[in-house]
Amino acid sequence: MFRKLLTLEEAKKIIDENFKPTQMDDEDVVLIEAYNRVFKENIISTIDVPPFNRSTVDGYAVKAEDTFNADENQPITLNITGTAFAGEQPKITITKGEAIEIVTGAPLPEGADAVIMLEDTEREDNQLQIYTAITPYTNVMKKGFDIKTGETILHTKQVLGASEIGAIAALGLTKIRCFKPPVIAILSIGNEITDTGKTLTPGKIFDINTYTLSAAVMECGAKPVTFGIIPDDKTTLRKTLTTALSSADAIITSGGVSIGPYDYTPQIVDSLGKPGVVISGIAVKPGKPTTVAFTQNTPIFSLPGNPTAALLMFYLLVRPVILRLCGKTPHEMQSIRAFAGTKLFSAKGRRTFVMVKLVIDLEKERLIAEPVTEASGAITTLTNADGFVEIPENQQYINKDEEIIIKLFRSA
C-alpha cells in the first residue's frame, strides 16, 4: 500500500537530469514587435553612437580654451560666425575667437570642442559675451561615447524590454533574430469535464484547467495550443498525445492521475517512448499524484485535475522548464515577508503549500498572511490567494505571528 514519494527537490532534480532541450528554433522579428521576445545572437555594433561629436544643449559651440579667462566680472567676447543645425554636418569651421550658434543634437563644427549653454551667455548682434569658463567637451557627447564600433551591446538570451529595444534601434537595425516561442500542448482529461459554452448535464463540470494553464503558459512567453477535453478512454488519450508529441515542445495534461480505475494517464504517457514516467507522485499537498514523463526528449507533465493543485504544480515544476524552452533563465517566483495571521497546519510527511491572502496590519505596520479557505479543487481558492507559504515535510505547523516567506502568484 505504501510507496516512498519523492520530495519536491528530488522531483526537480529528476526533471533537470532528463530535460535536454534540443536546438531551439529561431526567427526574424520586426524590432517594433520585439517587446518581451528572447534575443538569439550577440549584437555587435558596426557604427559609433553618436556618429559625431554632438551638442547636448542649446547654446554656442566654442574652443574651450577661448573661455578659460572668463568669469562673471570679466566676460570674454567671441564673434558669432554662423549656426549649426541638427541633422546636418556644419560647413563652417571655428577658429580662435569665434563661436557658432548650435542646437541640441547638432554636430559640433570643425575646430569647436565644447558648447556653452545659452543661459550662460549674452548676445548682441554677432557679439557673444561669455561669463563662465568651460573645459573641453563640456555639453558634448563624444563620437562613440554611447556605443563604439565593435562593441557587443546585447548578449544571447536577453529578454527584450524597452531599453534593450532602444539600444538595437540606436544601431539602425529593423529586424532581429529571436527564439521562436515554444509550443505547449494542453489537454484536459476526464469524463466529467465539459467545454465552456456548452450546457452542463448532470454530473458534469466545466473545463477550468485548459484556461488557467493556457494563461500561465502565455505568462512565460510560450504559445499554448489546446487539445480540448479527452474522455477517460485509453485509445483517444494515446491518439491525442501522439498528435501533440509531433508538434509540441512540451505537453501538459490535467486529470486522470489518481489511483481510481479510470486514471489511465500514467500508464499511457509511460508507453509513448523512453524513458517514460520518471516521476510518479510527489510528497506535496496539494499535487501528490503529479506524474512526469519524457519521451523523444519531450517532457509530459500530468497534473492533477484539481485546479489549485494543477496551477500550483505548474508554477513549481512546469514553469522553469517552459522558461528554459523560451530561451530564458528560470528565475524564482517573487516573494515577500509576512506574518502568519493564524496557526497554519501541514499534511503529515508532505511538503504543504498553504494558499494565503495578504492583508495590511495598519496598527503594527506589517503584512499579515491569512490562509484562504481551501477545498480540494476550488478555483476560488486561487482567485482569492495572493500567493502561498511552504511548510517543510518535517514541520507540523507554523505558529500565529511567525515570520514567513510568501511566494507571490503575480507581482504587486
Next chain:
Amino acid sequence: MFRKLLTLEEAKKIIDENFKPTQMDDEDVVLIEAYNRVFKENIISTIDVPPFNRSTVDGYAVKAEDTFNADENQPITLNITGTAFAGEQPKITITKGEAIEIVTGAPLPEGADAVIMLEDTEREDNQLQIYTAITPYTNVMKKGFDIKTGETILHTKQVLGASEIGAIAALGLTKIRCFKPPVIAILSIGNEITDTGKTLTPGKIFDINTYTLSAAVMECGAKPVTFGIIPDDKTTLRKTLTTALSSADAIITSGGVSIGPYDYTPQIVDSLGKPGVVISGIAVKPGKPTTVAFTQNTPIFSLPGNPTAALLMFYLLVRPVILRLCGKTPHEMQSIRAFAGTKLFSAKGRRTFVMVKLVIDLEKERLIAEPVTEASGAITTLTNADGFVEIPENQQYINKDEEIIIKLFRSA
C-alpha cells in the same frame, strides 16, 4: 531669464486635475485570449460550482454515521452495491449498511454524505471493511461550495491572470466584456532623426524613442501607434498631431522641447485646443523641458529627445495615465532597498534621478547601487541600469553606504 519650474509632485497634480477620461470603449474577448486584459463588468454566477456534491478522492461513498464505530481494531463492514462514475449522476441510492465505489470528481449517490478513501478500506468481493470513522462531508466538496448562484466572482477593472480566467471558465463562459486597449500615438520629432533601416547621412542619428516608448506602452497593456519621424517644421508637426488627435487616446512626442529656435513642440501643442499647455518644464534631472498639454480631453506628453530622459519621464508621468486609460489602477513601480556604492550628487534645485545598477556585495550580504556612467542622451545608460534613485530638490548628495530606495525598471 529665470522662471519657476514645477516640482514633480506639482506636475503630477496638474495632470490629475486635467485628466478626465471619457467613456471607455469595450469589446467582447474570447476567454482563451483574455490573459492580461482588463475586465469590464462584474460577473455574477448563474450556477453553483460544483453543481453537485462531489467526491474529492477515490474511495467509497457511504453514510458517515455507519462508520462512527469503526477503528483499527474493530472495522465495520458494508455491502458494496455499485459504482459511481465521473461525469454522470449515479442512479443507485445508498441505504444504511451500504457503500458505493466512487472516483474523484464523481457526484455522490443519493443517501451518501461522505467518502472514505480507498487507502482506509479493505475490499473482499462485495464486502468493504472500514477501519476509520469519518464525519459527514469528509472528502466531499458540497454543491456550491466553490461558487454559489448569485455570487459576484469578478469585479470591474480586474486584470485577468490565470486564476481569474479559471474562475470565469468554471461558470462556462466563453466570452467576456473587456476594455479596449487605449491607442497611444507616438511621434519622434527632429531633423537629425533617421528611421532604422535607412542609411545615416552626416549629422543624423537613428530614431530610438519610437521603439523604447512603443515597448513601454505595450508593457502597460495599451496599443502603440507610431507616426514616425516629424521634421522640425511647424506645418508638418501640426498636421500630424491633428491626425493623431482624431484617433488616439493619448499622444507622446519626443524631441523639439528645448529652448532652441526650432523647438516648436510646446507652441504647436498649445495651439491645438483648450486648455493647451498645462506643464511647461519640471524641476527634474534629466527631463527638465518636459511639456504636457491637454486638448479635447486628450493628454499630449512632449518629452525630451534624450532617450534616458524620455523613458524616465514616461515612467514617472505618462505610465500612470496610460494605466488608467487601460482601466487599471495605477500602481507604483517596484522598489528595493540598497546601499549607495559611491557618493551620488544631485543637480542644484532639481529633483535628480540617478540611474543605478544593482550589485550583490557577498561579503556584507547586501545590495549595492552603483551609478551608471551617464551622458545626456546615451541609450546604454538605460540598458545598463536596473533602476533609479531619487535625490530630493533640497538635498545635495547621497553619501556612500547610505541606505536608499531603488525604483526598478523591470521586475526581478
